[in-house]
Amino acid sequence: MRDLLVKISKSSQPWVATLVRTIFDQPDADQVHAQYDRVIAALQDTLPTAADHLAGAREDLLAFTALPRSVRRQVWSSNPQERLHREQRRRSDVVGIFPDRDAITRLLRAVQMEHNDEWTGYRRYTSIETLTTVDAPTATDAEELKTIEPLSA
Structure with a gap:
């Protein structure tokens, strides 16, 4: 927009x-x-x-x-992403000055891992019941995925 x-x-x-x-x-x-x-x-x-x-x-x-109408609200929202960014800013503001780039990278990775554990463990943005209403990939989708070449490093 x-x-x-x-x-x-x-x-x-x-x-x-x-x-x-x-x-x-x-x-x-x-x-x-x-x-x-x-x-x-x-x-x-x-x-x-x-x-x-x-x-x-x-x-x-x-x-x-x-997507089904019941899932659309979660798709529109970027609240979880914004919450993660706020937490990263808050934690980096507490530290203030970082000695090098690796220090801030370690802090941000730790915040992201903590966030991931929290959402994987006991928080869910959508319920399992809601996710089951979303259509599973069709056979043609699976064939398309098989034909995609993996990226090389």
Whole structure:
């Protein structure tokens, strides 16, 4: 959304942000896609640059429609990532000055390992029941994964 708002004037930003939010408020995937088309059409006359930007980002912005509605809220949110970044900043502020790059790398790795243990052990962002509602990969997806060449170091 920020990339889009940078391309338009300050006075138009609230209107465009409201229009884009209406896309995500739709109850099902078909209506989300229809609203996306309506938003692009509304922007085409007044803000063609914004409309072109949205049209180019269609696949990325509407990828969430492949998931069940119960999971979408977790997909939209970046709260766990933001929480991790806040904890890293807090811990590095306590130390203040690091003697070298390796020292800060060790601290940040320790924070990330602690965060991983916490979420693996007793916290869950989504429940197992919710995850089972998400479709398993199809046979064609599995075949595509087999054909991907591994990266070499």
